[in-house]
Amino acid sequence: MLVDRDGHRFMTRAHADGELAPRDIVARAVYAQTQAGLAPALDTRAALGAKILTEFPAVAAACQQAGLDPVTQVIPVAAAAHYHMGGVATDARGASTLPGLWACGEVASTGLHGANRLASNGLLEALVYGRRCALAIDATLPAPMDVAPVTLPDLPPAETPEPALVTRLRQAMTDGAGVIRTADGLTRTLTDIADIEAAQPDCDALLNMTATATLIAAAALKRRESWGAHFRSDFPKPDGATGTRSLMTLNDALTIRDTLTRKEPA
Numbered sequence: 001m002l003v004d005r006d007g008h009r010f011m012t013r014a015h016a017d018g019e020l021a022p023r024d025i026v027a028r029a030v031y032a033q034t035q036a037g038l039a040p041a042l043d044t045r046a047a048l049g050a051k052i053l054t055e056f057p058a059v060a061a062a063c064q065q066a067g068l069d070p071v072t073q074v075i076p077v078a079a080a081a082h083y084h085m086g087g088v089a090t091d092a093r094g095a096s097t098l099p100g101l102w103a104c105g106e107v108a109s110t111g112l113h114g115a116n117r118l119a120s121n122g123l124l125e126a127l128v129y130g131r132r133c134a135l136a137i138d139a140t141l142p143a144p145m146d147v148a149p150v151t152l153p154d155l156p157p158a159e160t161p162e163p164a165l166v167t168r169l170r171q172a173m174t175d176g177a178g179v180i181r182t183a184d185g186l187t188r189t190l191t192d193i194a195d196i197e198a199a200q201p202d203c204d205a206l207l208n209m210t211a212t213a214t215l216i217a218a219a220a221l222k223r224r225e226s227w228g229a230h231f232r233s234d235f236p237k238p239d240g241a242t243g244t245r246s247l248m249t250l251n252d253a254l255t256i257r258d259t260l261t262r263k264e265p266a
Contacts, residue, residue: 001047002030003074005039023080023116024229031079031179041074081178082116082229083216089247094133102137104129111245116228161206165196169209172196177217182234186221190257193217211250218253219246 002011002019014029015021021029033040044052052070053060063070088096088103090110095102104110105125112124169192176189197210223246225239226232 001043002026002077003041003043004033005041007043007074010038010040022228024082024231027079027081027179027229028231030077034078039076040078041076043074044070045072045074079179081174083173083177084219085116085229086219090129092132093136094129095136102133104133109245109247158205159200159203161203161209162200165199165206166209169193169196169213173213173216177213177220179231181220181230181232183221183232186217187260189217190214190221191261194257194261214257215248215250215253218256219248221256222246222248 001009004010009018010033011018011021011026011029015025019026030040048055050071059075060070063073063075068075087107087109088101090096090103090108093102094104094108094110106122108125108129110125110129112121112128172189172192176185176192193210193213197207200206220230220232223230224232224235226236227238227243
């Protein structure tokens with residue numbers, strides 16, 4: 001069970017299902033405890049005791065590396081943020097709009113994702129769309145033929161992102177596009193992303209990061225309602241009975257970002 005620093009179980013106050021509530025509700029409850037300085041933690045002592053060492057060896061090993069004994073102590077936790085539930089748009093075969101590119105799993109937006117990222121979503125993606133992609137790719141391949149060996153050129157090492165910029169980007173996304181979002185916070189995040197990108201504009205690896213971050217923040221700013229892991233405290237209610245699937249290109253997101261960050265001439 002989840003407890004605060006005084007050992008009080010807080011999820012029973014947050015939802016009738018307690019720790020079994022939808023994961024976005026659990027995440028926000030944990031986040032609220034952290035923000036209040038109440039040190040949320042997972043208490044497995046009564047439920048598992050010493051069995052945690054054999055039934056959850058990876059968790060036990062991580063605790064021990066951090067100097068914690070999960071058999072006798074509670075395990076500190078933090079809210080996990082699922083930044084978006086979308087991905088590359090595909091058709092029913094898993095094909096994207098770019099010829100020769102198929103997508104499946106959590107990288108794809110097939111319509112199977114709900115408002116929360118769940119293990120069952122990923123399993124359905126892997127089993128159903130993995131097979132669909134494989135069959136579609138197989139159907140488009142030409143007959144086998146002899147071809148000349150391919151020799152890859154020796155490319156110079158790619159520029160790597162400055163670690164300080166990556167840290168800034170992660171912090172900006174956590175602060176503004178994380179568990180709880182607002183228009184002001186998302187606007188600041190988009191401004192931060194533009195500044196980070198401008199600090200190392202020729203680094204392709206960093207541009208990939210800032211492009212993804214821009215898409216996430218711009219889409220979250222545009223959706224003025226709350227569904228599952230997308231929670232806007234300034235628009236806490238859903239807009240209608242069901243969520244509407246939406247699409248956004250990188251150019252759309254950059255236009256939103258540029259509009260917010262464009263400086264008026266002096």
